[in-house]
Amino acid sequence: MIVAALALAGIFISIYLTLYKLGLIGELSCSIGSCETVNTSRWSVFLGLPVAAWGLLFYLDVFGVALLGTMPRWENQPVISIVLAAEAAIGVLFSAWLTYLELAVIHAICIWCVTSAVIVLVIFLVSVADLREVRGALGIHETEAGSSQP
Numbered sequence: 001m002i003v004a005a006l007a008l009a010g011i012f013i014s015i016y017l018t019l020y021k022l023g024l025i026g027e028l029s030c031s032i033g034s035c036e037t038v039n040t041s042r043w044s045v046f047l048g049l050p051v052a053a054w055g056l057l058f059y060l061d062v063f064g065v066a067l068l069g070t071m072p073r074w075e076n077q078p079v080i081s082i083v084l085a086a087e088a089a090i091g092v093l094f095s096a097w098l099t100y101l102e103l104a105v106i107h108a109i110c111i112w113c114v115t116s117a118v119i120v121l122v123i124f125l126v127s128v129a130d131l132r133e134v135r136g137a138l139g140i141h142e143t144e145a146g147s148s149q150p
Helices: 002-021 035-039 051-068 078-106 111-137
Strands: none
Touching (some): 002 035, 002 111, 035 078
16 A cells, blocks of 8 residues: 555646646646756656656556555465566656656756655555565565576
8 A cells, every 4th residue: 555655746747747748727836856857857758758747557457456556366476566566667767758858858857756766665665565565475585696596
């Protein structure tokens, strides 16, 4: 449920930023940094969609998978933990790229974007911890060669 709660926070942030990017709200409330500079830069669109919309899709997916993992049928299945850890790893890499762009290319920071990056990182850490716990409960251990052994 921790991952689902974090994803829900990410959903709210990405909705807010997407609404701004689509012109449905007038200005961003950004107490630290320059959110409007970041969100109006050429880097704020990826493959034809606002980056915030990609974040929204990511968080909705993570939220759905996390909720699925709370159902009795999936509760102790490692596949949910594997999917969450893999998705979060991709999210961390994408967020790291975006943060690099903010710092090195755009020369502006968006506190909402940084908050989202932190949420993705925490989702990744929680997902990896959960994966380790599930693997341990199922008796799956890493061998010296790196392959899994039941």
